Amino acid sequence: MHDPINLFNTIWLDAKCRGTSKHRNAVCVSTIDEDGYPNSRFVDLKEANAAGFVFCSPLDSGKALDICRNPKTGITLWWEHIATQVRIKGLASPISDQEAKAHWVGRLRDAQIATATFQQSRPLASLETLSEQYARAVAASDGKSIxxxxxxxxxxxxxxxxxxxxFKENRLHARTAYSRVGTVWEQHFLQP
Structure with a gap:
């Protein structure tokens, strides 16, 4: 039996350890909008295990609304420094409230303030308004938990x-795909 989740975690850890990016957990999440078009954006991958790949979001965001309409979701990762791409497809569903609380506590304070202050993807009068609103929120928080x-x-x-x-320099890229069949992963090798 092959375990692509363990393989993913091994590669992810290697990419994070060897990488220099500040956004080492960034993944591209793709959903399908109400008109049938793909919507892609980068989010922070929180965890990956046998249960699935977890990312967080406001539940009234575009991505959340897309997932509620159509749970078919994709995740793509590209690590230039180790010349590796990973593509993941599956069905997304909400995490528990308890899990969301745990992930919230693990967020940086600046991210908590921004998330609590803004309504993601809603129209904004100006970038100055954004800065002013954030500054007021920081001052109001006065060091308290968010x-x-x-x-x-x-x-x-x-x-x-x-x-x-x-990726290989000679273009003989090594592609290995895993498809879930029941509780078992089937491994396939693909031409580049």
Missing amino acids: PRPDNWGGFRLCAEYIEFLE
């Missing part, structure tokens, strides 16, 4: 397909 907004939670993508692509 409560998790009621509309903040997360999603777990339960993978049905995971593909690893290791």
Whole structure:
């Protein structure tokens, strides 16, 4: 039996240890909007295990609304410094309130303040308004803990397909795909 989740975590840890990016957990999450178009954006991957791949978001955001309409979701990762791409497809579902609380506590304070202050993807009068609103929120928080907004939670993508692509200089890229069949992962090698 092959375990692509363990393989993913091994590569992810290596990429984080060897990488220099400040955003080492950034993944591209793709959803399908109400008109059938793909929507992609980068988010922070919180965890990856046999249960799935977890990312957090306001529950009234575009990505959350897309997932509620159509749970088919994709995650793509690209690590330039180790020449590796990973593509994941599956169904996303909300995480528990308890899990969301735990992830909220682990967020940086600046991220908590921004999330509690702004309504993601809603129109904004100007960038100056954004800065002013944030400065007021920082001053008002006065070092106190930032409560998790009621509309903040997360999603777990339960993978049905995971593909690893290791780039080679000679273009003979190593592509290994895993498809979930029941509780077992089937491994396939793909041409570059």
